[in-house]
Amino acid sequence: MASLPLLLPLHADPGNQPPPLTPERLLTAWTFEPWVVAALVLMVGLYLWGVRRLAVRGDHWPPGRTLAWCVGGAGTMAIALLSALGTYDTVLFSVHMVQHILLSMVAPVLMAVGAPITLLLRNLGALGRRRVVAVLHSWPAKVLTWPPLATALMIANPYLLYMTGLYPLTLSNEWLHAWIHVHFVITGCLYFWPLLGLDPMPTRLPYYLRMLLIFITLPFHAFLGVIIMGSPELIAEDWYLAFNRAWPPSPVEDQNLAGGIMWGAGDLISLVILAVFFVQWFQHSQREAARIDRQLDREERLAARAAASGYDAGKTPGQPPADEEHA
Structure with missing residues (x-):
């Protein structure tokens, strides 16, 4: 078997092995997963339909957001699940780890930039918007998107996956293997979407708290990486x-x-x-300073008008100015 055919359905296991991974196969060894293709087509199709509806009625939608969702988010998931990463993710732990990072950190961030909830709200009528907002502010949504909880999930999930017997199960069970991919994306969205704050969310943290949560997460991922590197035992040893x-x-x-x-x-x-976050915080501070300046200018103009009106009201009609009166 000289090369892996393009779009070959494959869940690699010790009895169904792909050929050795080479630079050529890194580009050509694509896997066809019907549920992944269907989900990505639906994800991109619904988004583009919403953008087109806005365009038809003359509303503008930033092209950068469309690219972030369709090319960035969907494209990243397609590479993670359908390219050689999807073909060799059960063969090489390092390939799986690249897949993990793309699904849990890169794709959710790019999807957040696409602001899909904002796009949905702009396509709905008043009743539809009220219903979506009601769901966003329901207690399940508040709990799931509460940043401290999402941060705890983001930290704990990799430890539970790689430091227990769960990871070998995801390699041998095709359904569990597929679910863990979905889980990566959902966990990443719950963590990053409230922090980036481009869509309406039940909880909106100030920028310094958003950065604090990122700082809290950083050492835990680094520490897990060090544990994996220094482990005297192979993770999922029997499988590999x-x-x-x-x-x-x-x-x-x-x-x-x-x-x-x-x-x-x-x-x-x-x-x-x-x-x-630093850039967003700076831009927010600039906008807030400009808003306060405009408010102060408006208050000064109103005060000047009120003073002028009071001065005019205090004069008797037909009364000459004070200097003429003394003359």
Whole structure:
């Protein structure tokens, strides 16, 4: 088997192995997963339909948001699940870790920039908007999107996955394997969407608290990466050794690489988001300062008019100015 055919359905296991991963196959070894393709088509199709409805009635929708959702968010998930990453995610721990980072951190951030809830609200009538807002402010939505809880989930989930027997189960069970991908995306959205604050959310934190939550998350991901790299035992050892691969990296090297990806990529993405928060905070401060200046100017004009009106009202009609009266 010289090369992996394009769009070949595959859930790799020790009895159904893909060929060795080469630079060529990194670009061509795509996997066809019907449920993933259907979900991505639905995700992009509904968004573009909403954008078109706005355009038909003459409303503007920023093209950058459309690109962020359709190309950024959906494209990142397609690469994570359908490219060679999806083909080899059960063969190499390092490939799975790249997939994990893309699904839990990159795709949710780009999807948040697309502001889908705002797009939905602008396409609904008054009754529909009230219903969506009511759902957003319901107690389940408030609990699920409460930033401290979402932060705790973002921190705890990788530890529960890799430090328990759950991860080997996701490798051997196809349904659990698919669910863990969905779980990565949902957890990332619950964590990043309230922090980025581009869509209406039940809880809107000030920028310094958003940055604090990012700072809290950073060391936990880095520490987990170090644990994976320094672990004397292989994670999911029986599964990976059963492949009996003759091509690199070795299982030990692969696990070290996976830990390094968790450590480095997680920190890098978090630092980029911190930089975005700094820019947003600065822009918000500039807008707030401009608003206060406009308010003060308006109050000064109103006070001047009130003083002028009081002066005019205090004069008797036909009364000459004070200097003429003394003359």
